[in-house]
Amino acid sequence: MPELPEVETYRHYFEATSFHQAIEAIEVEDRKLLTTDYATLTETLVGQSFAATRRVGKNLFAFTDGGHTLHLHFGMTGDLEYYHSSLPRPRHARIVFVFRSGFNLGFICPRKFERIGLVSSVEDYLKRKKIAPDGLEITLEQLTETIQKRKSPIKPVLLDQSTVAGIGNWIVDEVLFQAKVHPERLANELTPSELEQIHSAIGFVLRTAIEHEANYGLFPRSFLIHAREWDASPFEHPDQHKRCPEGHADIVQTRVGGRATYFCPVCQVIP
DNA sequence: CGCTATGTTGTTCC
DNA sequence: AGGAACAACATAGC
Numbered sequence: 001m002p003e004l005p006e007v008e009t010y011r012h013y014f015e016a017t018s019f020h021q022a023i024e025a026i027e028v029e030d031r032k033l034l035t036t037d038y039a040t041l042t043e044t045l046v047g048q049s050f051a052a053t054r055r056v057g058k059n060l061f062a063f064t065d066g067g068h069t070l071h072l073h074f075g076m077t078g079d080l081e082y083y084h085s086s087l088p089r090p091r092h093a094r095i096v097f098v099f100r101s102g103f104n105l106g107f108i109c110p111r112k113f114e115r116i117g118l119v120s121s122v123e124d125y126l127k128r129k130k131i132a133p134d135g136l137e138i139t140l141e142q143l144t145e146t147i148q149k150r151k152s153p154i155k156p157v158l159l160d161q162s163t164v165a166g167i168g169n170w171i172v173d174e175v176l177f178q179a180k181v182h183p184e185r186l187a188n189e190l191t192p193s194e195l196e197q198i199h200s201a202i203g204f205v206l207r208t209a210i211e212h213e214a215n216y217g218l219f220p221r222s223f224l225i226h227a228r229e230w231d232a233s234p235f236e237h238p239d240q241h242k243r244c245p246e247g248h249a250d251i252v253q254t255r256v257g258g259r260a261t262y263f264c265p266v267c268q269v270i271p
Numbered sequence: 272c273g274c275t276a277t278g279t280t281g282t283t284c285c
Numbered sequence: 286a287g288g289a290a291c292a293a294c295a296t297a298g299c
Contacts, residue, residue, distance in 0.1 A: 002277070002278085003277060003278090006277085032295095058278080073278085073279085074277095074278090075277090075278055075279080076276065076277055076278050076279090077276085077277075077278095077296085077297085092296095092297095110295095110296065110297065111276090111294090111295055111296045111297070112295050112296070113278060113279075113294075113295070113296090115279090129279095149288095150288080150289095151288080151289080152288080152289060152290085156289085156290090159278090161278095161279085168277055168278070169276090169277055169278085170277060171277090257289095257290085257291095258290080258291065258292090260275080260276080
């Protein structure tokens with residue numbers, strides 16, 4: 001479930017499992033997932049080892065000891081799974097890095113929205129895709145400058161990776177709830193105080209999610225995420241997952257910018 | 272069967 | 286030129 005905190009967790013997993021082992025082969029089940037043609041990808045990477053990583057927003061970059069850069073994007077449902085060759089290939093591991101060590105790194109692509117390929121450099125990729133500063137690094141000034149130029153509701157503006165990198169659909173709802181801003185407030189009408197609260201909430205939500213390795217069930221009770229349908233647990237009281245964490249009201253479910261949206265009609269009001 | 276989905280990109284209309 | 290709105294992408298799961 002790859003938004004920024006998940007990708008950061010995958011980055012750690014990648015470093016812990018797949019460094020310093022020569023690549024023997026790359027198995028590709030569906031070439032549509034590649035952004036580099038198969039022959040070039042193989043010719044470039046076979047024999048090399050992964051030696052460093054970097055994450056910007058939802059993008060993961062892996063650097064080889066030979067100086068090449070691999071880019072991975074996890075789409076909506078991508079994941080990584082490291083496994084020994086004696087075990088069967090994991091379900092939906094449509095791209096597999098086979099290491100000479102006898103282990104494999106599977107790029108799990110259930111819905112084929114994932115992408116992987118070589119890039120000339122991180123900076124080139126970010127520029128080409130207009131990726132804004134990472135959510136953990138962006139300054140209030142940078143965020144303010146972009147938001148004030150936009151006239152649409154704040155929710156789609158924050159989802160736009162050219163505003164700030166790494167925010168996805170559940171995080172934007174959480175950020176707006178923590179900042180007490182209604183998702184349909186127009187971006188260019190937000191006050192300096194609200195912009196400051198949004199900036200601060202972005203850092204708080206991202207850091208909290210990373211601390212818990214994106215394991216939603218462990219997030220503080222004060223998080224709106226527990227009101228989302230897929231957080232429902234059979235051990236919880238059936239009504240509990242639909243109330244505002246502050247107990248003010250029932251959470252409203254609607255659509256903003258074509259996306260499922262949850263908010264508290266009491267904590268987040270349109271003036 | 273119908274509906275929804277955590278993301279991005281392409282198209283069309285301003 | 287570039288923003289806004291929305292469809293399309295491919296598949297799984299309920």
